Amino acid sequence: MLLTGxxxxxxxxxYRGRFIxxxxxxxxxxxxxxxxxGGDENLALFSSVVHxxxxxxxxxxxxxxxxxxxxxYKNIVSTGHYTINGVTDRMHERAxxxxxxxxxxTSEFEACGIEKVYLEKFSAPFCAESxxxxxxxxxxxxxxxxxxxxxxxxxxxxxxxxxxYVHADGYVDLAAASVAAITGLDGYHSxxxxxxxxxxxxxxxxxxxxx
Amino acid sequence: MLLTGxxxxxxxxxYRGRFIxxxxxxxxxxxxxxxxxGGDENLALFSSVVHxxxxxxxxxxxxxxxxxxxxxYKNIVSTGHYTINGVTDRMHERAxxxxxxxxxxTSEFEACGIEKVYLEKFSAPFCAESxxxxxxxxxxxxxxxxxxxxxxxxxxxxxxxxxxYVHADGYVDLAAASVAAITGLDGYHSxxxxxxxxxxxxxxxxxxxxx
Numbered sequence: 001m002l003l004t005g006x007x008x009x010x011x012x013x014x015y016r017g018r019f020i021x022x023x024x025x026x027x028x029x030x031x032x033x034x035x036x037x038g039g040d041e042n043l044a045l046f047s048s049v050v051h052x053x054x055x056x057x058x059x060x061x062x063x064x065x066x067x068x069x070x071x072x073y074k075n076i077v078s079t080g081h082y083t084i085n086g087v088t089d090r091m092h093e094r095a096x097x098x099x100x101x102x103x104x105x106t107s108e109f110e111a112c113g114i115e116k117v118y119l120e121k122f123s124a125p126f127c128a129e130s131x132x133x134x135x136x137x138x139x140x141x142x143x144x145x146x147x148x149x150x151x152x153x154x155x156x157x158x159x160x161x162x163x164x165y166v167h168a169d170g171y172v173d174l175a176a177a178s179v180a181a182i183t184g185l186d187g188y189h190s191x192x193x194x195x196x197x198x199x200x201x202x203x204x205x206x207x208x209x210x211x
Numbered sequence: 212m213l214l215t216g217x218x219x220x221x222x223x224x225x226y227r228g229r230f231i232x233x234x235x236x237x238x239x240x241x242x243x244x245x246x247x248x249g250g251d252e253n254l255a256l257f258s259s260v261v262h263x264x265x266x267x268x269x270x271x272x273x274x275x276x277x278x279x280x281x282x283x284y285k286n287i288v289s290t291g292h293y294t295i296n297g298v299t300d301r302m303h304e305r306a307x308x309x310x311x312x313x314x315x316x317t318s319e320f321e322a323c324g325i326e327k328v329y330l331e332k333f334s335a336p337f338c339a340e341s342x343x344x345x346x347x348x349x350x351x352x353x354x355x356x357x358x359x360x361x362x363x364x365x366x367x368x369x370x371x372x373x374x375x376y377v378h379a380d381g382y383v384d385l386a387a388a389s390v391a392a393i394t395g396l397d398g399y400h401s402x403x404x405x406x407x408x409x410x411x412x413x414x415x416x417x418x419x420x421x422x
Contacts, residue, residue, distance in 0.1 A: 001370075001371065001372050001373070001374045001377060002330070002331075002369070002370070002371045003369070003370045003371075004331075004368060004369060005267075005268070005366065005367060005368040005369070008268050008367060008370065009266070009267070011381070013266070014380070014381070015380060015381035016265050016266060016268075016381065017265045017266075017381070018378075018380055018381035018382045019265075019377070019381035019382070019383060020262070020264075020265035020266075020268045020367070021262055021265060022381075022382055022383035022385065023297075023343050023345060023367075023370060023372065023383060024239055024241075024260050024261065024262045024270055024295075025239025025240065025241055025260060025297050025343070025385065025390055025392075026237055026238065026239050026240070026385060026390060026391075026392040026393075026402065027237065027238075027239065027261075027262070028235055028236025028237050028238065029236065029237070030235075030236055047262070048261050048262060049235050049236060050235065050238075050259050050261045050273060051231070051232055051235045051238070051258070051259060051273070052273060052355060052357065052358060052360055053231075053357070053358040053360060054227050054228045054230075054231035054232060055220070055224070055227060055228075055231075056216075056220070056357070056358065057216070057219050057227075057231045058357050058358055059235055060273070060355070060362075062261060062262070062263060062271070084235075086234075086236050092406075093408065093417060096408045096411055096417060097411050097417055098411070099411045100411035100412045100413045100415075101412070101413065102413050106413075111413070119213070120213075120215075132234050132236070134234060139357040140355060140356050140357050142353060142355065142356075142362070144263060144271070144351060144353065144362070144364060145351050145353075146263065146264070146267070146269050146350040146351050146364050146366070147263060147264040147267065147269055149263055149264060151271075151353070151355070151362055153355060153357050155216065155357070156216060156219060156231070156234075157215065157216040158213070158214070158215060158216070159212075159213070159214045159219065159234060160212065160213045160214075161212050161234065162212070163212045166212060166230070167229075169225070169226060169229055170222070170223075170225070170226035170227065170228070170229035170230035170233075171229045171230070171233055171394075171395045171396075171397070171398060172230060172233035172234060172394070172395065173394075173398075174233065174236065174237060174394045174398075175394070175400055179236055179237060180237075181236075181237040181392055181402060182237075183382075183383070183384075183385045183386070183402075183405060184382045184383065184385075184407075185382075186382070186407045186408050186409075186410070186420070187382065187384075187385075187405040187406070187407050187421075188405065188406050188407075188408070189386055189402040189403050189404070189405055189406075190402075190403045191237065191392060191394075191400040191401075191402065191403070192400050192401045192402070192403060193400070194394060194398040194399065194400055195303075195398070195399050195400075196395075196397045196398050196399075197304065197307045197397050197399070198397075199397075200307055200308050200309070200310045200311035201311045201312070202311045202312065202313050202317075202322070204311075206304060206307060206308055209397070210398075
């Protein structure tokens with residue numbers, strides 16, 4: 001299939017949504033946990049989490065237009081704190097269920113059967129089952145003019161990863177940790193074991209360094 | 212392992228880079244193709260491609276700080292055109308090699324053995340082997356204050372996907388298309404077959420819709 005921008009604009013709305021959400025490639029499956037100023041807990045699935053930088057440690061994700069009420073956005077902006085939790089193969093069905101439109105005041109932790117946990121004195125709730133648990137403070141809330149979405153950038157202030165999945169050089173083996181991938185709007189995959197390569201240099205053949 | 216922001220800041224630089232690049236979860240493996248105003252072709256690997264919107268069809272990726280010369284950025288800003296090409300399992304070793312620092316004027320297509328193709332009258336080169344080929348025009352070039360990276364947002368004006376991988380409802384089966392995933396800085400994975408779920412609604416049990 002070869003489509004122009006005009007062809008894409010003419011597609012049926014839901015077909016286009018599934019199609020365009022798939023072509024960007026494999027995506028992370030992350031649950032974002034927040035707590036409102038009034039104490040209501042919220043958990044929502046995002047497939048747009050992206051690495052922004054390591055020093056300082058920064059993570060971004062894309063928030064859809066906020067002219068309608070979005071509990072995750074409201075809680076992040078009002079409290080400055082949120083958690084990003086990696087979805088595993090055993091969690092993805094329950095994680096997908098958090099994308100249902102529950103009323104404000106309903107905790108998706110309870111409605112979807114995902115156990116919460118609080119770590120240290122961080123004010124937002126984490127997912128107990130997630131291998132990777134990240135506590136963020138809001139750093140930048142950036143408008144994307146092209147379609148009124150927003151890039152939310154957070155700085156990692158708390159990070160929990162089981163040591164058994166961390167290689168000696170800092171790499172985290174997400175396949176061994178059963179971390180799930182998303183494709184499109186509703187497709188979930190487990191990962192086959194990793195192949196790692198050496199740092200690339202011109203005129204030098206890459207080595208496979210793992211496994 | 213439980214680390215605070217201070218603990219992360221104290222990690223050895225390369226360890227920290229590998230570690231923080233891994234914790235955001237599974238990432239897309241994309242080759243971005245450009246051509247300079249002088250006609251030099253460039254191809255570079257990115258793991259930060261992210262869905263921004265379907266209508267209009269928008270894709271973003273994160274560009275590292277541009278105080279040093281970045282051929283991809285220079286070409287995108289000067290021509291307004293670039294391609295995003297999905298890396299497959301058979302390509303990822305050669306795709307990783309494009310991350311070596313080749314001098315300006317060296318085409319990574321040739322240096323890394325990746326065949327190029329031009330589609331319609333689009334001015335930037337595509338990767339012939341990529342199942343998903345996307346032609347973009349630059350829409351927004353947005354500064355991220357937290358660390359001087361940039362979010363580059365493009366609108367899809369040309370899109371090629373083999374029809375055999377497109378489900379009747381618009382979903383694209385990237386696992387069947389052998390599209391690769393990245394973890395961390397240098398880890399590559401193939402995907403296990405997809406499981407798809409129905410649209411989530413409160414008080415309604417999810418159905419598995421595929422396979």
